Amino acid sequence: MNQQSTLSLKERLKKDDQAFLETGCLFGLEHLEQKEQDPGTYEALWHILSNLCNTGWATGCKVSSSPIASEGGDALWALHLPTGEAVCVSRGITAHPGLLADMIKGFINLGYEEHPGFHQGDIFENNDPHYGGIHGPDFDMAMPIFYGDELVAWASAVSHVSDCGAVVPGSIGFMNPDCFSDGLCVSMEKVGEDDRFYPWYEMRVRSRTRTPDWVMGDARGRVAGCITIRERLMEVIDKYGLDVFRSVTREFVEDSRRYAVGRVRTQTVPGRIRKSQFKDLAMKGKRVLLNKQNIDCLFNLPMELEVRADASVHISLRGASGTVPFGQNISPTALKSGLLNGYSHIVGFDMFNSGPTAAWEIEKPPNGSWANPFERDFTASSGVAWAPAVMWMSSLYEVFGRLYQTRGFVEEMAAGAGTTMTAEFSGISQNGVYVAGSTLEQASNGSPARGFADGENSAWCIYTPNADFGNAEITELFYPVLYLGRNIEPDSSGYGRFRGGLGHTAVWMVHGTSGIDYQCGCAGMRSKIVANHGMYGAYPAWPDRPSYAHDTDVQQRIDKQLPLVHERGDPEAPDISAIEARDLQEAAIAPFVTPEPLQNHDLIVHPISGAQSMGDPIDRDPEAVCEDLERGWTRPHIAEEIHGVITQENAEGALEVDQQASQEKRAQIRDARTSRAIPFQDWWRDERKRVLERENMDPAVLEMWRSSMTLTPDYGDELRAFWRLPDDFEF
Amino acid sequence: MAEFLKADIEKLMDGVLPWPSVQDMLKSPKDLDRFDKYVEIQQSRVAWDEKILLPLTPALFIVASDGERIVKCRCGHEFGDYRINWKLFSLIHVRDDAKSIAEIYRGREAPDAGWTQVREYICPGCGSQLEVEAVPRGCPPDFEFLPDLDTFYREWLGRPLPDEGEFVDKTLDVITTWDE
Structure with missing residues (x-):
């Protein structure tokens, strides 16, 4: 279609769905005519539109206020078809184009085209997980773009704000007990027009977030990036013509789908691949908000991936465990978008847009699981919905690494990812004002081991290809801490023939504050267990265990010019153990919020994990x-x-x-x-008895198995069959 | 389409191919004969004669053996029908207490033995550590990959294998025969 459509957008969506069903091609595009007839212009326009999105990113980040966007670039801008599909995206947090595409489709399907209507300069937004958002701090925005009187595209943006008014300060709401504590909610709303926010939008941000200047600054950054895309797009359409623009943008999406399918067919092998995965959330005995949170949790994050004869990919979470009374539940819509991020890294990264989503099918996760919470528990929190999802996604790297190996594409192999443990501070800054926000240490893991080499140290991040932990000096400007160290952490990526890229450790001294909370947050980490990433015989990377010392003798040590702490040191005799302190945690089980506000000369040792290794x-x-x-x-x-x-x-x-x-x-x-070692069958016989007796199984493990086997009965049947347990056996 | 020398693919596998050449492999359209070259290389590196049908891992191969398709280690040890999880016929060492875990993970690096066990799957023939699992008690071993070999050869490579078999997981069939 290269003429203006007379159909409404909602009718076009239905027509496109039907065309895909009939032809197997998005929009029914069995031929990519623009690509075939004028490949030069086709390729040029791809790069022009991609650069246009990156210009939006550069402008938007500059206008933004919080260090998260302005220093770390934890944001993204994109260009979409009128019907919502992402055409191309900027650098930044690539977990979001799927969400942004579904959000625009949501506006269309909700009838917003008729009322309130779509007009140039309108601003629409959502951050509500019940309607497709991922978690409160990620504000997803879209603005329609008109050329003449025709809606020809959408510009979209997302930025991760420093505080969205959740019950606990900051943006990693792992402690939120339910959705009512997730903070300020924008539920599929029109929040501005004529390129300006409505006054009541800003009033709401000012009354309901702790850092309104940063939150509004980031909102203006999102708009600035979208306007930049719109204005540049006018020039592109003026030059190349509207018909060409309409055609190539749809072809880019279908082309990307074809690329993803083709890559699976030419570089993998059909079959069934399984990867168990788990993550812990140990909160018993810690500072929590409600009694029901005084528990330890273990998540079951299973992945079963089937590559079918037609090279389509079917992905299942059969066996996923139940919801938790914390902010670690994610909607299927958000999970799908997260998977698009992983898929873009691994399979379809030639033209990153919505295309690959049509190349795979995600089975609806078990109802009532962490991956599909709302049908059973509408009040579940998604304060940091990423946390289990990102660890589940880590399995995708290993799964495809194994598939590529079978075909000999050693250069494409990857092991599993590292974890995402955040550091947030909230309290009075060195400038005497309230501050709440995240450092960006976690945005620089090691990269996974490859089939031919070690991973890179501190240069990779699972949720963004734009890995960047920011400058230490800038972090010191925003938060009342001084860096005593930022070091590559030895052996932090497991052990294998090829090791993962190493992580790093930040050592901070609290400085210039009257008191500040350190929130060691879980945005996808493990502290009680290690990952199930022993690919080809490697040992997985160790658990995340930070340290801190509160009410210390550091001032006296400085006065006497005695050594301070600059790194972790020996795992059995860490450097921080030399510090005299009223509360000294040498290897704390994360996540947590410090029981008391930290004060000047307190120390924090915050490790960032390396990635996983592969091989004996x-x-x-x-x-x-x-x-x-x-x-x-x-x-x-x-x-x-x-x-x-x-x-x-x-x-x-x-x-x-x-x-x-x-x-x-x-x-x-x-x-x-x-x-x-003993023959497997001998071990099975003894282990079966220990399973029957629930020997040395923490209550969190038992509860996980109970919920997994209840929510997915056939998963439970298979587990019972493997251990030859009675049909009515329950953990 | 690109085409790469077998010698360069070998260097890649051994981790000694110069980085510019690796980048060339990463960026070029993929070579269509890679699978055959890879299998030829793997076949040349083992001391046995059975034909490799699919490299399952860098150490394990699905091979054609007397009309059967079995999993075989690079050392020659045989694990049986590829549709049964080969781990059932391996040696296993499990670290599920603090002492044994501390041999790998010391002090603050150690996972909690009440939450997880570290399972090492060892080849009885050569002592290679073929896979490691870190899972809670009760978790059946991962059957990482059950390939649909016949679809692969017939529909994707266009050269069907003789004696096509059923694409089905037979692991539980074996478990049912074991004494408790």
Whole structure:
């Protein structure tokens, strides 16, 4: 279709759905005519429109106020078809184009085209998880774009604000007990016109958020980016013509779908792939808001992925565990968008837009699970809905890594991701004003091990390709802390033939405040367990365990010029243990909010995880182990006992591999493995009894199995069948 | 379409291909003969003769053996029908207490043994650590990949395998025969 349609947008959506059903091609586009007839213009327009979105991002971030957007770029701008599908997007948080597309479709399906109507300069917004939002702090916005009297596109934006007025300050609402505590709600609303917010929108932000200047500044940043896209788009249409624009934008979406399908067909193998995954949320005995939160939780995050004969991908969460009385429940709409982010990294990254969503099918998650909460528990909180979803998504990297290996595409293989543990501060800043917001440390994990090399250190983030932990000096301007250290953390990515990129540790000293809360937040982390990412025999990365010292002797140490704390140190004798403090937590189980406000000269040691490794650790190149030792990226006991590499100092004082001793050590490790391991069937027989007796199973584990087996009965049947448990067995 | 030398693919597998060449592989349209070259390389690296049908992991292969399709380790150890989770025929070492976990994860690095167990799947033939699982007690072992081999060869590669079989998970069939 390259002529103006006489149909309403809602009618066009229905027509497009029918055309897809009939042809298998989006919009019924069995031929990409613009691409075939004028590939040069087609390619040029793709890059022009992509750059246009990036210009929107650059402008929007500059106008924004909070350090989250302005320093970390934790935002995104996109261009959409009139019917909502994302055509191309800026850099930034790529988890959102799916949400933004569904939001625009939502406005259309709700009849907004008739009332209140769509006009140039209108501003529509949503952050309500009940209607497709992901969590309160992520404000999704869209503005229709008219060329003459025709709605030809939408510009959209999202930014993660520093505070949305939830019950606990900040933007990682892991503690929210229900949706009523999720903060300010914008539920599929028109919030402005003529490129300006309505006065009552700003009044609501001012009365219902803790950092209204930042929140409104970010809102204006979103509008500024959208206007930038709109104005530049007018120039593009003037130059290339409206007919061409209409055609290529639809072809870009269908082209992307084809790319995703083609990549699966040419680079994977059909079949069924399964990956169990779990995450903990241990809150028992901690500072919580309601009695019902004084519990420990374990999430079941199973992934079953089926690559079918037609190269379509079917993804299931059969066995997902139940909702939790915390902010860690996510709607299926938001989950789908998150998966688009993962898919864009792994499968369909040539033209990133809505196309790949038509290349796979996500089975509706179990009703009442963390991934589909609202039908059973309409009041479930989504304060940080990402948390379980992002860990589930991590399995997608390993799953596709395994598929690519079977076809020999070693360069595309990846292991699992790291975790997302946030640090937020709320209280009085060094400037004497109230501050609440997140640092960006978590936006720089190590990257997953690849099939041919280690991952990169502190250079990757699962929720954005724009990994950036911001400048330490800028963080010090916004929050009352000083960096005592920001170091690569040795061995923080597990152990394997290829190791994941290492994470880093930030060491902060509280400074210039009359009191500040440190919220060590869960946006997708583990503290009691490790990930199920032992790909091809690697050991997964260790749990997230931060440290802090409250009411310390640091002032006296400074006065006496005694050593301070600059890094984590030994896992059994950490550096922070040298500090005298009234409350010293050397390895706290996260997440948590400090029981008392921290004060000047208190210390925080906040680790950011590396990513996962792959392969048997004794297959690692001994020279790589030696190099890591030299750089301080691994430790002697790991080199020797896990990798089986023996080193010695040469005449120049440098380390070198003792090849003979290493070979012998690795042979010893192999012998030890086969002598201590037992036949699986023997283990199954004994383990079956322990399962029946629920031996050494934490109540959180039992509750997880109970809910998983109840919400997905056939998952329960399969578990019982594997262990030969009675038909009526329940944990 | 790009085409890459078998020698370069071998270097890639061994982690020694220079970065510019890796980038070339990453950025180029994929080579259509990669699967066949990869299998040829893998076949040349093992000491046994059974034909590799699919590299399941870097250490395990589905091979054609006397009319059967079985999982076989690079060392030659055989695990049986590929439709049964090969872990059922492996050796296993499970770390489910603080002491054994501390051999891998010391001090603050250790997961809680009441929440998780670390399962090491070992090849009885060569002592390779083939997979590691970190899961709570009660979790059946992951059957990571059950390929639809016949669809792959017939519909995707256009060269059907002889003696097509049923695409079905047979793991539970084995479990039902075990003594409790």
